Amino acid sequence: MSHRIAVIEGDGIGQEVIPAAVEVLESLDLDLEFVEGDAGDAVKEATGEALPQETYDLAADADATLFGAAGETAADVILPLRDAVDSFVNIRPAKAYPGVNAVRPETDLVFLRENTEGVYSGHEDDLSDDLSTLTRVVTTSASEKLAEFACEYVDGEGFSVVHKANVMRKTDGRFRDAVVRVADDHGVDTDEVLMDAFATRVCLDPEQFDTIVCPNLAGDVLSDLAAGLVGGLGLLPSANIGDDNALFEPVHGTAPDIAGEGVANPMATVLSAAMLLNHLGYSEESDRVETAVETVLAEGPRTADLGGDADTDEVTQAIIDEL
Numbered sequence: 319m320s321h322r323i324a325v326i327e328g329d330g331i332g333q334e335v336i337p338a339a340v341e342v343l344e345s346l347d348l349d350l351e352f353v354e355g356d357a358g359d360a361v362k363e364a365t366g367e368a369l370p371q372e373t374y375d376l377a378a379d380a381d382a383t384l385f386g387a388a389g390e391t392a393a394d395v396i397l398p399l400r401d402a403v404d405s406f407v408n409i410r411p412a413k414a415y416p417g418v419n420a421v422r423p424e425t426d427l428v429f430l431r432e433n434t435e436g437v438y439s440g441h442e443d444d445l446s447d448d449l450s451t452l453t454r455v456v457t458t459s460a461s462e463k464l465a466e467f468a469c470e471y472v473d474g475e476g477f478s479v480v481h482k483a484n485v486m487r488k489t490d491g492r493f494r495d496a497v498v499r500v501a502d503d504h505g506v507d508t509d510e511v512l513m514d515a516f517a518t519r520v521c522l523d524p525e526q527f528d529t530i531v532c533p534n535l536a537g538d539v540l541s542d543l544a545a546g547l548v549g550g551l552g553l554l555p556s557a558n559i560g561d562d563n564a565l566f567e568p569v570h571g572t573a574p575d576i577a578g579e580g581v582a583n584p585m586a587t588v589l590s591a592a593m594l595l596n597h598l599g600y601s602e603e604s605d606r607v608e609t610a611v612e613t614v615l616a617e618g619p620r621t622a623d624l625g626g627d628a629d630t631d632e633v634t635q636a637i638i639d640e641l
């Protein structure tokens with residue numbers, strides 16, 4: 319079955335790492351059709367809109383989207399794009415690869431973060447000169463949906479539920495109850511960890527965790543903390559999954575300090591492309607791409623962020639040769 323992939327480079331090194339990842343995907347000779355869309359600062363300057371309707375539609379209609387990064391307009395691009403793919407879970411692996419200088423080289427975690435509500439639901443108000451409030455939204459339905467996804471994702475293993483239901487009894491209590499109930503129904507083991515305790519425990523001993531299911535803000539902060547444990551943003555992929563659609567993007571941004579020089583590390587985007595393959599059912603090819611990245615990480619060539627002097631093209635070609 320043919321799959322249509324929307325490809326949105328965006329700004330900065332997005333224009334370098336996305337073509338690299340597409341080259342890797344093309345080298346696999348799968349039945350993938352790539353369609354390009356524009357978004358970001360340059361498009362806003364030219365047209366007044368950071369995310370033209372046709373790019374939104376492209377992402378909404380595609381089987382999956384590969385997105386790079388947007389600069390100043392990041393929020394105007396990525397928030398609607400996540401909406402275009404109707405994403406309810408953000409998957410963020412944090413894995414320390416051999417040969418990379420990581421604070422905790424034994425780290426191998428995946429965060430499954432609720433992607434639609436919590437404190438990021440947009441319900442903020444200024445009530446007086448002195449007072450602003452935020453309404454935290456948690457629904458049983460969104461929590462259950464995340465948990466259903468998590469049960470399938472862990473494929474027979476258990477997962478950790480991270481929350482703060484001892485203080486936020488109604489909201490995180492609802493989240494915790496829904497997630498644990500769904501896991502129980504599926505015969506999936508869960509352990510509960512309070513989010514503050516999790517922050518300490520994951521730094522001291524990341525191996526005690528595997529898959530972490532958490533509300534929106536906790537997932538945002540704790541997955542960035544885990545990024546620190548594995549050596550920073552340069553190698554981290556991510557996925558936003560919806561019912562019939564999904565968007566894959568590197569965790570890093572436009573890297574304006576190195577943009578245009580052809581020296582960006584394409585690996586975070588190539589690993590995002592590997593997640594895309596897995597999502598479309600090409601799990602064997604996905605594993606092959608990840609293994610190729612691991613081999614190149616171990617044997618070189620490397621870009622400057624990893625202490626090497628290779629450019630984006632050389633690393634991309636090395637990954638393709640490995641495949």
Ligand code: ATP
Nearest residue numbers: 388389552570571572573574575576582583584623
């Ligand atoms: P943005 O506002 O778009 O996020 P930023 O200035 O925060 O831009 P990031 O893209 O988040 O920059 O990157 C932070 C740092 O990590 C920069 O110094 C950047 O050069 C480096 N970096 C990020 N991604 C890569 C990459 N793929 N290869 C090499 N270096 C990278």
Ligand code: MG
Nearest residue numbers: 570571572573
């Ligand atoms: Mg940034």
